[in-house]
Amino acid sequence: MEIAPSRPDPGFRKRRSHRLPGAVARGPGPKWERLVLRNWPLQRDDIPFMLVQLVGQAFPGLVPFSDGVAAWRMWIALRRAFPQVWAACLVPDQAHILLDVPDAEAARHRFARMLAGCSRRAGLRHCWTRVPRPMAIPFRRYLHRHAREIHLLPCRMGLAADPLSWPWSTHRGLMGAEVDPWVSQALLETELGWPTPSFAASFHEYTSTDPDVSAAGTEPPTSAAQTQVPHVPLERIWRASLSATPWSGSPGRRRLAVLLAHHQGWTSSSLLARALEISPQSVRRLARTEPSWVRAAALCLGDPRLMLDSATALALERATTLDALACAPEGRHPGLRREHVEHAPPAPPSPSRH
Numbered sequence: 001m002e003i004a005p006s007r008p009d010p011g012f013r014k015r016r017s018h019r020l021p022g023a024v025a026r027g028p029g030p031k032w033e034r035l036v037l038r039n040w041p042l043q044r045d046d047i048p049f050m051l052v053q054l055v056g057q058a059f060p061g062l063v064p065f066s067d068g069v070a071a072w073r074m075w076i077a078l079r080r081a082f083p084q085v086w087a088a089c090l091v092p093d094q095a096h097i098l099l100d101v102p103d104a105e106a107a108r109h110r111f112a113r114m115l116a117g118c119s120r121r122a123g124l125r126h127c128w129t130r131v132p133r134p135m136a137i138p139f140r141r142y143l144h145r146h147a148r149e150i151h152l153l154p155c156r157m158g159l160a161a162d163p164l165s166w167p168w169s170t171h172r173g174l175m176g177a178e179v180d181p182w183v184s185q186a187l188l189e190t191e192l193g194w195p196t197p198s199f200a201a202s203f204h205e206y207t208s209t210d211p212d213v214s215a216a217g218t219e220p221p222t223s224a225a226q227t228q229v230p231h232v233p234l235e236r237i238w239r240a241s242l243s244a245t246p247w248s249g250s251p252g253r254r255r256l257a258v259l260l261a262h263h264q265g266w267t268s269s270s271l272l273a274r275a276l277e278i279s280p281q282s283v284r285r286l287a288r289t290e291p292s293w294v295r296a297a298a299l300c301l302g303d304p305r306l307m308l309d310s311a312t313a314l315a316l317e318r319a320t321t322l323d324a325l326a327c328a329p330e331g332r333h334p335g336l337r338r339e340h341v342e343h344a345p346p347a348p349p350s351p352s353r354h
Helices: 068-081 104-121 140-151 185-192 199-208 234-244 250-263 269-276 280-287 291-302 310-327 338-342
Strands: 050-057 087-091 094-101
Touching: 050 104, 050 140, 068 087, 068 094, 068 104, 068 310, 087 140, 094 104, 094 140, 140 185, 140 199, 185 199, 234 250, 234 269, 234 291, 234 310, 250 269, 250 280, 250 291, 269 280
Parallel strands: none
Antiparallel strands: 050 094, 087 094
């Protein structure tokens, strides 16, 4: 098994000020029993990382992530706990993460605690099986294969016809359909070393060429064209903005909605102010912000596979509100209580200001 720094340092063994850490990795043979890392060097490049896959499996018959709000809250919490991953996916009864860690056992315990917390929030007990020891991947050249298997999991379970259609997958962000994606396209492209002019199109073709999706693969997503005459409803523009910002709050979504509305020909500040429940001055201020976000929302607007349906979009809004309530200090949201959000009757998705 390989244990090597993520970026090899030629002068690592020559510096006397840094002691070589004693590292023993799991693998075949009697001496590969446990991971021991001591005398850590001062530089991150010298810390040995291993590529592992964390897997959470619910007991048969239990689907803790069948509720959209629970799935979104877990999805947001996973990124907060593991900010740098290579691939991740949530399905109703499973959770998969592919990442580099210095201590696989510590990552496993943290992952297990997060699954247990999700069960407690849902009022379930004994929901998850014991998280197995992380499956270490001995050779990094197989990284793209494991990422592909994780992104194809919803299709092979019959939950989605295309990897782009599943909202709780990092494949959407790799295609550029998310603002601030969890997995950086540039980092994965550098890690894989694929010399292609369009990494997103090549990676999607490689992932979607599967019997459970299409033998010839599916087309990469295309952006909605800019227009001067508005013909797309504002509700659909808001849903596209929501689809592109799973990691943002209401202020970021309103900013993106204003930019996308101007991109689609909606230039009336008073009309957008009434739709978003903000002032016309705020609309004009948001319209002057950085327009680089529009590309992700235009992809979601132009490709139906990337557009969240109404129920999933509403679940994302409610999950974001609950997450903000859980993280905010006491008294930060006067007049808005947790039980009001949790037990609120379903409502059609509309731009709202929390």
